[in-house]
Amino acid sequence: MASVPLRLRDHSYDVLIGPGVRTSLAEVVGRLGAARAVVVSARPAEWVPDTGVETLLLPARDGEQDKTLTTVEALCREFVRFGLTRSDVVVSCGGGTTTDVVGLAAALYHRGVAVVHLPTTLLAQVDAAVGGKTAVNLPAGKNLVGAYWQPSAVLCDTDYLSTLPRREMRNGYGEIARCHFIGAPDLRPLPLADQIAASVALKARVVEADERDAGLRHVLNYGHTLGHALEKATGFALRHGEAVAIGTVFAGRLAGALGRVDRARVTEHQDVVSSYGLPTALPAETEPAALLPLMRHDKKAIGGLAFVLDGPQGAELVDDVPHDVVARVLDEMPRAPLADLVDVVDVAAPAATTAAARS
Numbered sequence: 001m002a003s004v005p006l007r008l009r010d011h012s013y014d015v016l017i018g019p020g021v022r023t024s025l026a027e028v029v030g031r032l033g034a035a036r037a038v039v040v041s042a043r044p045a046e047w048v049p050d051t052g053v054e055t056l057l058l059p060a061r062d063g064e065q066d067k068t069l070t071t072v073e074a075l076c077r078e079f080v081r082f083g084l085t086r087s088d089v090v091v092s093c094g095g096g097t098t099t100d101v102v103g104l105a106a107a108l109y110h111r112g113v114a115v116v117h118l119p120t121t122l123l124a125q126v127d128a129a130v131g132g133k134t135a136v137n138l139p140a141g142k143n144l145v146g147a148y149w150q151p152s153a154v155l156c157d158t159d160y161l162s163t164l165p166r167r168e169m170r171n172g173y174g175e176i177a178r179c180h181f182i183g184a185p186d187l188r189p190l191p192l193a194d195q196i197a198a199s200v201a202l203k204a205r206v207v208e209a210d211e212r213d214a215g216l217r218h219v220l221n222y223g224h225t226l227g228h229a230l231e232k233a234t235g236f237a238l239r240h241g242e243a244v245a246i247g248t249v250f251a252g253r254l255a256g257a258l259g260r261v262d263r264a265r266v267t268e269h270q271d272v273v274s275s276y277g278l279p280t281a282l283p284a285e286t287e288p289a290a291l292l293p294l295m296r297h298d299k300k301a302i303g304g305l306a307f308v309l310d311g312p313q314g315a316e317l318v319d320d321v322p323h324d325v326v327a328r329v330l331d332e333m334p335r336a337p338l339a340d341l342v343d344v345v346d347v348a349a350p351a352a353t354t355a356a357a358r359s
């Protein structure tokens with residue numbers, strides 16, 4: 001089992017990673033001094049560990065459709081009915097959509113009640129459940145209403161991943177792959193739990209340095225400017241991690257075109273992304289020119305087109321990248337039919353991944 005600390009000025013917690021770590025929940029709840037717990041779970045009841053205190057189990061559904069203020073209100077109403085107080089605890093068990101919506105409910109209930117996350121997707125374990133950002137969607141867009149609310153612990157039980165569909169594993173690998181270019185060592189040869197621990201450790205260091213997105217936290221958006229545009233352009237036919245993977249390959253090429261990195265580093269982007277079994281080409285159905293305006297709407301864009309790009313000082317936010325360079329690098333990207341991109345074979349995925357993906 002790995003334990004990754006996340007230390008902030010007024011709040012610190014540990015992220016535990018490994019098989020069976022969910023059984024630490026009762027100890028965590030005991031340490032918090034909570035008398036009652038509400039567990040909101042999108043997974044079967046038998047997947048929810050004992051809390052050690054009087055518990056209300058609320059079933060939930062993963063998915064963007066329930067990541068709404070309506071769900072937040074419904075949860076808070078149940079918290080009141082159960083008599084949950086400010087010194088009690090809320091527990092989330094599910095994918096990133098569930099940890100996000102439950103995290104926001106915990107942030108708002110009594111102006112903040114302790115929350116413990118039990119993420120059950122690879123993406124939620126390496127990214128969504130760690131770092132304290134919570135949000136829900138509005139019809140106008142994703143994650144438009146939210147709060148910073150750090151959990152009191154995160155238990156990344158890798159046993160949960162044994163039932164995760166292969167494509168959801170790949171979704172999480174998109175975020176692991178981008179760690180290679182924002183300060184993590186080469187994680188490819190490592191077992192899955194170590195890859196998760198290293199990705200969490202990287203995110204923890206970034207969040208410690210910039211909890212509220214004032215600067216450094218931007219590096220976590222490596223590959224995301226094109227990634228977000230591709231998600232929208234394909235009507236979300238690409239999973240987030242798949243789109244980020246293609247965005248990461250593009251970020252390498254763009255950094256190369258701007259003279260920020262050498263040819264070998266550009267190739268390394270392609271190699272790393274493909275060795276995680278992730279797509280590296282633009283969908284043939286998407287017109288490169290149609291992606292430009294979508295990238296302009298990315299929330300990182302302050303003036304012109306902004307990208308997090310690799311360079312001599314490592315990854316950093318680069319503002320005002322000339323449109324013509326972006327357009328040219330997009331045009332030069334390899335292309336492949338969308339159907340092929342979302343069905344990439346896991347070429348060199350580590351044994352643990354392949355086993356989990358098959359089951």
Ligand SMILES: NC(=O)c1ccc[n+]([C@@H]2O[C@H](COP(=O)([O-])OP(=O)(O)OC[C@H]3O[C@@H](n4cnc5c(N)ncnc54)[C@H](O)[C@@H]3O)[C@@H](O)[C@H]2O)c1
Pocket residue numbers: 062063064067094095096097098100120121122123124127128129130131132133134135142143160161162163164165168171
């Ligand atoms: N707060 C943050 O910092 C942050 C960071 C990244 C992403 N996010 C959010 O995370 C969300 C995406 O999370 P996600 O990719 O986990 O999506 P998700 O929660 O929709 O789960 C993906 C799918 O996996 C299924 N699933 C979950 N656990 C499973 C398991 N153990 N076995 C089998 N199936 C399982 C779900 O039912 C769902 O169909 C987005 O809403 C995104 O905005 C938040």
Ligand SMILES: [Zn+2]
Pocket residue numbers: 127175224240244
């Ligand atoms: Zn992401």
